[in-house]
Amino acid sequence: MRQTGPISRRIAPAIDNWTSRIYAGIVLTLALWATAGALGFVEDPDSIARFLAVVLCMPWTLAVFLMIWISQIETWLLGYSFYAESPNWMFEPLWLVFCVVAVFLNARIISRLTRLAALRTGPSGQIVPLGLLGFFGVIVLIFRW
Template identity: 45%
Template sequence: MQTVKEPVSRRIRQAAIRAWSEPVSRVYLVLLAFCALWAMAGGAGLGDGSWLPRHLAVILTLPWLLAVHLFLVVTQVDTWLLGYNFYAESPALLFEPLWFVYCVAAGLLNASFLARMARSARRSATAPWVVPAVALCFFAALFALWHA
């Protein structure tokens, strides 16, 4: 019996629908999109280069950014092979499209996780304010640690 693999676009669409299904994940996605787009505009030279939107977007996607950073630190292939640090010495405009793709992927992962937590809390008859409060405290603690 042969199994048919689901197309990637359908899986992404389903993940986005699941992530958008809960109010807490919708607020998260809107806040992340606003911060990421503002940071991209500043990085591309289209607006002010304020640190706040980039830092908020980084903190809102922090668990995944740590994994990406660890991968980049461990590999360092460009420095070993070329003697040139591509990430540090290239213009920021070059990385803004990658920043956008990263924010979309990490945002969908985190929003689907938040939606799953909210549905689970609702099924277990937990108070409706618990998941948003825990999410807010988690990201506020990350912000405090980042700027300590």
């Protein structure tokens, strides 16, 4: 039997069904596109890719936003915000790491919900994908309204 590492044991349950694989692929593609746009490799003035990536990583995005908002001590003490006034290349790799971690946490939750929905009797195979579309659709409508 082949030995697997601790990272592959954590990632494998997150992408064990088609819904979580599609979700992970879409968000990771959007995150890479947004990073390429921020670093100047692609022309993306409106950055719809970053907006969609942030929305699709939503519960974790709100947690990070609250941590950044609370920890603005350097702005209060020094009058300088390292995050807002630094060049893009400093924080884009950190943002990519955040997106990867958030995608695999959300994909794990999606995979678990899909397995729970499969235990129900009746036509429950499409409950999770349609629920995800509805959930993220409502979030997009709220933020773009």
